[in-house]
Amino acid sequence: MAYSEKVIDHYNNPRNMGSFKKEEDGVGTGIVGAPECGDVMKLQIKVENDTIVDAKFKTFGCGSAIASSSLATEWLKGKTVDQAGQIKNTEIVQELNLPPVKIHCSVLAEDAIKAALNDYKKKADTEGETAEAATPA
Amino acid sequence: MKLPIYMDNHSTTPCDPRVVDAMLPYFTEKFGNSASRNHSFGWEAEEGVDQARKHIANLIHADAKEIVFTSGATESDNLALKGVVEMYKEKGDHIITTSTEHRAVIDAAKSLEKKGVKVTYLPVDKAGRVDPDDVRNAITDKTILISIMLANNEIGTIHPIAEIGRIAKEKGVLFHCDATQGVGKIPVDVQELGVDLMSFTAHKIYGPKGIGALYVRRKAPRVRLAPMIDGGGHERGMRSGTLPVPLVVGFGKAIELCAQEMPEESVRTMALRDRLQDGIMGAMEEVYLNGHPTERLPGNLNISFAYVEGEALLMGVKEIALSSGSACTSATLEPSYVLRALGVGSDLAHSSIRFGIGRFTTPEEVEYTIDRMIKAVNHLREMSPLYEMAKEGVDLKTVQWAVH
Numbered sequence: 001m002a003y004s005e006k007v008i009d010h011y012n013n014p015r016n017m018g019s020f021k022k023e024e025d026g027v028g029t030g031i032v033g034a035p036e037c038g039d040v041m042k043l044q045i046k047v048e049n050d051t052i053v054d055a056k057f058k059t060f061g062c063g064s065a066i067a068s069s070s071l072a073t074e075w076l077k078g079k080t081v082d083q084a085g086q087i088k089n090t091e092i093v094q095e096l097n098l099p100p101v102k103i104h105c106s107v108l109a110e111d112a113i114k115a116a117l118n119d120y121k122k123k124a125d126t127e128g129e130t131a132e133a134a135t136p137a
Numbered sequence: 138m139k140l141p142i143y144m145d146n147h148s149t150t151p152c153d154p155r156v157v158d159a160m161l162p163y164f165t166e167k168f169g170n171s172a173s174r175n176h177s178f179g180w181e182a183e184e185g186v187d188q189a190r191k192h193i194a195n196l197i198h199a200d201a202k203e204i205v206f207t208s209g210a211t212e213s214d215n216l217a218l219k220g221v222v223e224m225y226k227e228k229g230d231h232i233i234t235t236s237t238e239h240r241a242v243i244d245a246a247k248s249l250e251k252k253g254v255k256v257t258y259l260p261v262d263k264a265g266r267v268d269p270d271d272v273r274n275a276i277t278d279k280t281i282l283i284s285i286m287l288a289n290n291e292i293g294t295i296h297p298i299a300e301i302g303r304i305a306k307e308k309g310v311l312f313h314c315d316a317t318q319g320v321g322k323i324p325v326d327v328q329e330l331g332v333d334l335m336s337f338t339a340h341k342i343y344g345p346k347g348i349g350a351l352y353v354r355r356k357a358p359r360v361r362l363a364p365m366i367d368g369g370g371h372e373r374g375m376r377s378g379t380l381p382v383p384l385v386v387g388f389g390k391a392i393e394l395c396a397q398e399m400p401e402e403s404v405r406t407m408a409l410r411d412r413l414q415d416g417i418m419g420a421m422e423e424v425y426l427n428g429h430p431t432e433r434l435p436g437n438l439n440i441s442f443a444y445v446e447g448e449a450l451l452m453g454v455k456e457i458a459l460s461s462g463s464a465c466t467s468a469t470l471e472p473s474y475v476l477r478a479l480g481v482g483s484d485l486a487h488s489s490i491r492f493g494i495g496r497f498t499t500p501e502e503v504e505y506t507i508d509r510m511i512k513a514v515n516h517l518r519e520m521s522p523l524y525e526m527a528k529e530g531v532d533l534k535t536v537q538w539a540v541h
Contacts, residue, residue, distance in 0.1 A: 003452065011452055017520055034538030035484035035523060038446055038463060038472065042522035058522035062448040062463070066520065 003063055004097035010067035015074050018056045020044045025127075028120025032111045039065045039105065043112035045076055045084070047120055052076045052084055057112075064102040068092050068109035076113065085117055142502045145458045146341075146436055146495030147290050147318060152387070153343035153496070159390035160345065163383035171380050172371060182382045189389020196396050197335065198326040199352050205372045206380055206388075209349035210317040212365075213336030214241040214284075216351055216376065217313040220362030221282045221334070222249055225311070229279035231255045233310075235267045235296075236478045238286050241336075242315055246284070255279070264429035265294030265479050273304045283312045287319035287330075291462065291475040291491055292428030293437025295319070302331020311360060317341055317349075321395035322403060322434055327352055333360050339384070343496055344391030348384035351375075402496060407435035409503050410494045414438050416507035421514060427462075427476055427489055436494035441476075441485040444524035445517040450490060453513030457506055462489035484523075484533075 003011075019042070020027045026047045033040040039061030046054040055073035059066045071092060076084050089106035092098070098106055143151070163185055171186045173179025187201070194201040207213045222232065234246055236258045246256045257275045259267050267285060276283075283305050288295045298314055305312035313334040319325055320335075321342035327335060338349035353375065354360045368377030395402075418424050423443040439462075442450060447463030462473030463486075472486035481489075492506070518524040523533060 008452075011449070014520060019525060031522065032539060035487070035533060036482070036538070038483075038487040040522055040538070042525075058520055058525055060444060060521045060523045061446050063452040065446075066449060 006071075006096050007063050007067040007098075010070040010096075011063045014057075014066060014070045016054075016056050016070065016077075017058065019058060020046055020054075020056055026120070026124075028116040028118070028123065030112045030115025030117070030119055032115050033061070033108055035060065038062070039108060041065065041069045041108055041112040043069060043072060043109075043116045045116045045120060047081060047124075050080050052079050052081070061105065061108075062102070064096065064098055064105040065108060067096050068098075068105045069112060071095060072109045072113055081117060081120065084113060087113055138499070138501045138505060140456045142457045142506065144492050144494065144498065144502070144506060145460055146493035146498070147293075147491065148460060148493065149340050149346065150343045150495055151497065152345055153391060153394060155394060156344055156387045156390045160383045160387040163386050167382070169382070171382050171385075172369065185382055185386045185389075186380055189385045189392075192389040192393045192396070193350060196325070196392050197320065197352060198328050200355060202373070203352050203355050205351045205353055205375050206385055207349045207351055207376055208347055209340070210239075210315065210336045210338035211241040211349075213338070213349050213351035214239070214313075214315055215245045216362065216365055217334045217336060218242065218245040218249060218282065218284060219365060220375070221311055221313070221360075222254055223363035224361050225281040229277075229281040231257070231277055231279040232282040232284060233257045233259065233272060233275045233280060234284045235259045235261055235286070237261050237265060237289055237291075237475045238284065239290055239315055239317065242284055242286070261294075261478055263479055264432070265289055265292050265427075265475070266429060266432065267296055267301075269297055269300040269304055272301050273308075276304075276308050276310060280308070280310050283310055285312075285314060287314050287316035287325065287335075288323070288434045288437075289428070289475060290318050291473060292439045292479070293318070293434035294429040295323070295432045295434065298330045298332065305333075306331050311358070318434060321392060321399070322406075322436065324399070327354070333358065339388035339391050342391050342395050345384050345387040348381060348388045350388070398496075403435045406494045406496070406498070409498055409500060410436055410438050410492075412500070413492060413494065413503050413507060414440075416503070417510050420507070420511050424514075425481075425485060427479065427481060436498075438492040438494070439476075439489060440492075441481065441489045442514050443485060443488060444521045444527065445514055446487050447489055449517055450488075450510075450513055453516060454506070454509045457509060459493075460491045462491070463487045 055076040057069040089110040092106035169178030169182035171182040190201040314332040320337040333354040335352040340346040425441045427439040447461030476486040
């Protein structure tokens with residue numbers, strides 16, 4: 001099966017590959033998938049004033065899984081927490097021209113985004129510093 | 138060195154140019170039907186077929202009359218299993234095979250199960266070998282066939298066929314061996330192995346695609362088969378249909394070349410394979426050999442690279458043709474059932490790559506592959522959350538994953 005140019009580009013030049021310290025303030029971490037299923041995504045966001053100022057990923061999985069998570073980090077940066085929650089897997093499919101057999105990679109990326117956002121919100125709640133300071137757009 | 142590099146010789150092989158040369162006249166001048174008995178066109182074609190049959194029989198120490206041509210090993214496997222079950226159904230309804238057979242045997246067995254045949258799928262050990270004692274213990278008075286492959290197509294492990302052959306003979310059970318990956322690469326003697334039926338094919342040994350054979354023993358015991366294809370009664374009535382004479386001739390030539398070159402070729406391919414294995418496994422941590430360390434096909438190497446996914450790895454070395462046991466490369470989205478049967482975890486099965494060294498592989502290609510594999514694995518490990526967690530000392534087995 002041939003990969004799209006965009007998938008190959010993300011594979012060769014992954015965007016925002018790396019990690020933040022999980023404990024760091026404003027960092028939300030989402031880890032989804034399982035090694036037995038052949039894909040695990042770790043997606044992290046760094047939030048300041050309700051805006052995602054940085055994002056990072058690490059992915060164990062096929063080229064499409066790597067590309068989906070790499071693309072997700074690009075899209076997350078600059079979005080508010082609410083906007084980020086609206087990213088849909090279908091948009092990833094469209095952008096990367098994923099074939100039907102690879103749609104689950106985009107679903108996993110959407111799950112990873114949601115997991116990272118939830119982690120961030122949970123952390124913010126327990127620390128008593130919800131993103132009230134900024135007005136959601 | 139030319140790119141891309143072909144290193145997937147278990148999947149198929151290129152036709153040897155000498156094979157093509159031998160075939161060509163049979164498309165044009167010598168186009169006759171080998172079953173035509175009344176003119177020189179038929180005789181000429183028949184002569185080509187006879188000669189090929191002789192070469193093939195000689196290589197496996199059989200009689201030329203015991204070679205039945207088919208369209209390939211899949212058909213041979215189907216004919217062996219279904220033909221025996223149909224012919225001997227009065228005698229019993231039980232067959233024995235292993236869990237790591239090629240799909241052509243497993244799926245033929247599954248199809249027979251739907252018709253009421255009982256099938257025992259024997260387990261294999263960590264190196265992929267079946268225990269002959271397990272075979273012995275599985276035999277009942279209803280057992281009519283044992284079907285066990287010579288060498289596995291994924292991991293190259295060679296089964297103790299001669300030992301199983303002795304058990305089959307002692308118990309009076311027919312023994313079929315799918316020798317697709319072994320014939321032409323390692324010595325195969327049907328007398329020594331004690332097999333009664335044996336499948337193999339041309340395209341794995343530098344012959345053309347579309348032609349295979351089933352060896353069917355004629356003496357002690359005389360094996361009978363119900364045909365799957367009815368018609369003009371070709372191939373002793375076991376497989377009707379006009380023989381594809383050019384393919385048969387190519388098959389014969391390919392076998393003749395294997396017979397001549399095997400002693401030298403097996404040493405050379407094994408040396409290249411060993412270099413590839415040492416070059417890759419010596420340079421990286423947490424890489425695991427799948428299969429048997431020594432009882433293995435000379436050109437086979439199957440390795441799992443922990444923390445990286447097989448398809449992503451293939452993508453990183455896309456100028457080298459290889460295959461993976463990863464689910465992503467299969468139609469079923471399940472990782473290799475062969476590796477799972479060895480007890481390899483799903484995670485490592487997803488991380489496996491099969492290398493197949495062949496007649497035309499060069500030392501230069503092997504060095505290039507070693508270098509590219511190391512770079513690609515390192516690139517992907519840097520990207521892998523599992524590698525990061527392992528480095529941090531997290532035991533991945535204790536993590537609660539959300540299995541999807």
